Amino acid sequence: MVKIGFNSPAAPKDGKGALLVAEPDPETAVVDGRENSTGRCLFTLLGLAFILSGLIIGGACLYRFIVPKNKVFHGRMQYSDSNVLPDALETEAPYFLASEDVQFLGNDGNVALIDVPVPEFDDADPAVIIHDFELILTAYLDLKLDNCYVIALNTSVVLPPRNLLELFMRLATGDYLPQTYLVHEDLMVTERIDNVDQLGYFIYRLCSGKKTYRLQHRNTLKGIQKRSTENCHRIKHFANKFVLDTLICEPYGI
Ligand SMILES: *[C@@H]1O[C@H](CO)[C@@H](O)[C@H](O)[C@H]1NC(C)=O
Numbered sequence: 048m049v050k051i052g053f054n055s056p057a058a059p060k061d062g063k064g065a066l067l068v069a070e071p072d073p074e075t076a077v078v079d080g081r082e083n084s085t086g087r088c089l090f091t092l093l094g095l096a097f098i099l100s101g102l103i104i105g106g107a108c109l110y111r112f113i114v115p116k117n118k119v120f121h122g123r124m125q126y127s128d129s130n131v132l133p134d135a136l137e138t139e140a141p142y143f144l145a146s147e148d149v150q151f152l153g154n155d156g157n158v159a160l161i162d163v164p165v166p167e168f169d170d171a172d173p174a175v176i177i178h179d180f181e182l183i184l185t186a187y188l189d190l191k192l193d194n195c196y197v198i199a200l201n202t203s204v205v206l207p208p209r210n211l212l213e214l215f216m217r218l219a220t221g222d223y224l225p226q227t228y229l230v231h232e233d234l235m236v237t238e239r240i241d242n243v244d245q246l247g248y249f250i251y252r253l254c255s256g257k258k259t260y261r262l263q264h265r266n267t268l269k270g271i272q273k274r275s276t277e278n279c280h281r282i283k284h285f286a287n288k289f290v291l292d293t294l295i296c297e298p299y300g301i
Pocket residue numbers: 201202203204231232264
């Protein structure tokens with residue numbers, strides 16, 4: 048049996064040599080050629096697969112860590128409220144729907160701008176909320192009152208920006224409607240803020256020209272005030288795997 052190598056350097060270039068050297072059994076020659084080209088094909092495919100998987104993994108990493116600017120993510124969550132007990136006939140607590148839009152702004156997407164529409168089945172206020180992870184501040188613009196409220200960003204109720212982006216990328220697909228619960232938060236107005244320009248560019252843009260107040264957790268305040276002398280509003284939003292019910296109370300006459 049005679050072997051013919053592909054592009055064998057010994058093979059004459061004029062093409063006649065091949066005939067001279069090789070008058071091989073045509074069957075073996077064909078089989079040999081086929082094996083060889085199959086091998087090449089496999090190698091090429093393997094190479095392509097490597098390159099492709101590299102591209103896919105690289106692309107996934109880029110997509111994960113380069114924040115899509117100006118993209119609006121729409122998210123919805125179903126939540127149950129432990130304060131709302133099931134009807135006599137029902138065994139499970141009812142679920143309510145919360146929905147909102149979020150955009151990631153600033154350097155590295157470190158500012159989450161959240162739009163909370165007028166709730167459909169609820170007395171909560173529509174709002175625009177900013178979580179500024181760089182300055183560690185949260186601002187609520189209550190759209191019903193047109194007032195702004197500022198408090199230190201609470202990292203135990205707001206996910207870090209990267210995790211928040213991941214959550215909203217999942218929510219934005221539309222197939223993912225998690226069932227979750229409501230966490231209550233009780234905040235009090237403590238003072239008026241006159242210079243909103245010290246709260247960073249994004250909160251300044253949100254709150255300039257509005258009455259702006261500083262907030263504090265009620266449980267960190269000494270001397271619990273009576274609710275009857277307060278004007279309270281609530282804003283429901285999510286920046287985590289649960290829905291946050293923020294009660295903002297303002298003593299009359301502040
Ligand atoms: C953050 O929120 C949790 C839950 O509402 C609360 O218990 C905690 O006191 C808050 N932390 C700060 C620093 O306000």
